[in-house]
Amino acid sequence: MQNASTGPRAGSSTDDQTGPRRTGRAVSREVLADHVYAELLASLMDGRLAPGAVVSIDGTARELDVSPTPVREALARLEHTGMVRRVALKGYRVAPVFTQEDFAELMEARLAIEPVNARLACERINQHGLAELGKAVEDLKSAPRGPSFAEFKDYLEADERFHQLIARQTGNQFMEAAYSALGGQVQRFRLFGGVGITDAEHAIAEHEAVLAAVTTGDPDKAAAAMADHIRKVRSRAIADAPES
Amino acid sequence: MQNASTGPRAGSSTDDQTGPRRTGRAVSREVLADHVYAELLASLMDGRLAPGAVVSIDGTARELDVSPTPVREALARLEHTGMVRRVALKGYRVAPVFTQEDFAELMEARLAIEPVNARLACERINQHGLAELGKAVEDLKSAPRGPSFAEFKDYLEADERFHQLIARQTGNQFMEAAYSALGGQVQRFRLFGGVGITDAEHAIAEHEAVLAAVTTGDPDKAAAAMADHIRKVRSRAIADAPES
DNA sequence: CATAGTCAGATCCTATAGGAAGCGCCGGTC
DNA sequence: GACCGGCGCTTCCTATAGGATCTGACTATG
Structure with missing residues (x-):
């Protein structure tokens, strides 16, 4: 729902099953991870992602219709900004509210x-x-x-x-x-x-x-x-x- | 060699390859990406990676004996520090020397x-x-x-x-x-x-x-x-x- | 009623496969 | 001799599979 901005690929999603999934973003001079990063940042900045909320890697991948790998990369970048926190084997969550x-x-x-x-x-x-x-x-x-x-x-x-x-x-x-x-x-x-x-x-x-x-x-x-x-x-x- | 506990592929690499790579992370309570990050940071800090050098994802993965995914994650974090730079579809390289x-x-x-x-x-x-x-x-x-x-x-x-x-x-x-x-x-x-x-x-x-x-x-x-x-x-x- | 043990689902983490694009080399042509 | 198109190699990028771990609920027992 929130990827309508840059996602030119529409329709056709109903699959001939043999084909490689998603022939993929034609000219797309931009990498998927960048798209995911921008999307997550926007969600954080305008309050859609509340403090403390978990940011599941798989869930985000499903939501943005990409594989987990670019999501992982985007989250790694975001972690360095302090807006999300990562716990070793528990995943990412939005940084808590300020004391x-x-x-x-x-x-x-x-x-x-x-x-x-x-x-x-x-x-x-x-x-x-x-x-x-x-x-x-x-x-x-x-x-x-x-x-x-x-x-x-x-x-x-x-x-x-x-x-x-x-x-x-x-x-x-x-x-x-x-x-x-x-x-x-x-x-x-x-x-x-x-x-x-x-x-x-x-x-x-x-x-x-x-x-x-x-x-x-x-x-x-x-x-x-x-x-x-x-x-x-x-x-x-x-x-x-x-x-x- | 560093995946004593979780590595599916063990043994077979008995051909004592090169370095005595630090056998740390015993209990494996630390993720591979963290290890890769620390290793890359050390290389950057003590000059093993010179400015301008390319940091190939696959190459680094082979060198540290991990798959490209954790390397990708580590580099994504490093990019945010300004020590490496990424170009869209060309890969990472160490940030150039200072003017x-x-x-x-x-x-x-x-x-x-x-x-x-x-x-x-x-x-x-x-x-x-x-x-x-x-x-x-x-x-x-x-x-x-x-x-x-x-x-x-x-x-x-x-x-x-x-x-x-x-x-x-x-x-x-x-x-x-x-x-x-x-x-x-x-x-x-x-x-x-x-x-x-x-x-x-x-x-x-x-x-x-x-x-x-x-x-x-x-x-x-x-x-x-x-x-x-x-x-x-x-x-x-x-x-x-x-x-x- | 409270507590410990077990099981299922979800999630994370890593590895591997395969498509797409850039780079260098080589041979052919003007 | 200089320029250009094809070819292979390397690398990046994404997708998918499978093992390991955590969480939560359910049941049995003291």
């Missing part, structure tokens, strides 16, 4: 990395990057923020995109990789950790402050604005005291 | 992360952690630093271990993960990027300064000592002007 301690650690790490990113991005960003960044903030403001999750999703996507863009605009592949390692967790926290709609108004203003500083070309102010944003996110989350 | 620009980016990232690690570690380290850290510095000093690579290896290992310990002692899983993502690259640079023996004397003193600050319990000084160390590593490397 308050995990959350504190995550924010500490963000405070170490993201202000630096903002500073570097400010020093090196070009016109195109500024446009992208502006669009992210614009999307953030225009995204519907209804109480239903489906409507809130676009807001969260724009939020994540803004931070990713900052990381990319550093021009430093390692800083970008460092944020990417965190970004998945950040997004998962946005989904399950209790970031509420009330957060949005404040957050938008804070993002605008970062954008303004970057546009002005003031690295110190950009770093400070980003640090301020992260600290306030932390304060608001703690104040809400998410008790799951 | 000077890559090196500058790596050092920039280390400067953003490691002083923070030193500060946090200083605030939270316990007696056992201090002992481990002290032993790393001790090994650093006592390691042979002969011109041959084999003798220099222990020194490099202790160096990497010191920084890893600092990262672990932060008590912050994300900072530790962030450094781990860099650590492999740092180690690869130590091997191939031109860190010479002349570096060792200065570096030892700088490590001792970090250790002293951490032992004293002065977070500011620890962070400053670590930043100083990284800057000097960068300066020395640039001065040596590694031209490969």
Whole structure:
């Protein structure tokens, strides 16, 4: 049901039994494992896979209509991001929800990395990057923020995109990789950790402050604005005291 | 030879092939993919696999006497560390050597992360952690630093271990993960990027300064000592002007 | 009623087979 | 001598089979 995006193969599945199964994705310049990876990542990012859920290799293979091998490969990659965990002979499951301690650690790490990113991005960003960044903030403001999750999703996507863009605009592949390692967790926290709609108004203003500083070309102010944003996110989350 | 308990095919390979491959994993509570991962990582870390070398799936499988599937899984994990690169239908190869620009980016990232690690570690380290850290510095000093690579290896290992310990002692899983993502690259640079023996004397003193600050319990000084160390590593490397 | 033993199903893990694509070599042609 | 098409080899990629292990339920016994 969820592979209708790239899967050109349809119908004809009813088999002449002798033939080799699935004549397979014609030009398909992309490997099955990539497809599985993207599918699983999307499921994790938009909440279809809840924390703690088991991700059966065989089950996923059946669901996506591939053999277990590419699923295994995709899960091995995902494990390195911390979004799924593997136990030796028991299989994979989605990483559990954050404890308050995990959350504190995550924010500490963000405070170490993201202000630096903002500073570097400010020093090196070009016109195109500024446009992208502006669009992210614009999307953030225009995204519907209804109480239903489906409507809130676009807001969260724009939020994540803004931070990713900052990381990319550093021009430093390692800083970008460092944020990417965190970004998945950040997004998962946005989904399950209790970031509420009330957060949005404040957050938008804070993002605008970062954008303004970057546009002005003031690295110190950009770093400070980003640090301020992260600290306030932390304060608001703690104040809400998410008790799951 | 390493599948004493589970291997269906045993015996028949009595033709004592090449290496005395480590006969570990006795009770086999560890999966083959883990073994392959460790083996590949070791090969990357101590220079047996040079940058640019192709890592054939089938070849590695034959070499380690396993089937291609666990090799594939291990490589999928390694790819996420940046130490090997995969091209869609062409296979894996070891990531190429650093350009000077890559090196500058790596050092920039280390400067953003490691002083923070030193500060946090200083605030939270316990007696056992201090002992481990002290032993790393001790090994650093006592390691042979002969011109041959084999003798220099222990020194490099202790160096990497010191920084890893600092990262672990932060008590912050994300900072530790962030450094781990860099650590492999740092180690690869130590091997191939031109860190010479002349570096060792200065570096030892700088490590001792970090250790002293951490032992004293002065977070500011620890962070400053670590930043100083990284800057000097960068300066020395640039001065040596590694031209490969 | 509680606990231990047994069995069946599901799942993971590894091995092997076979199709598809890239790479190098070789002989033929201009 | 230079260029081009065919051929085989290697390698990757996916599918499938089978052994080993874990989980959960069911039954028998103290």
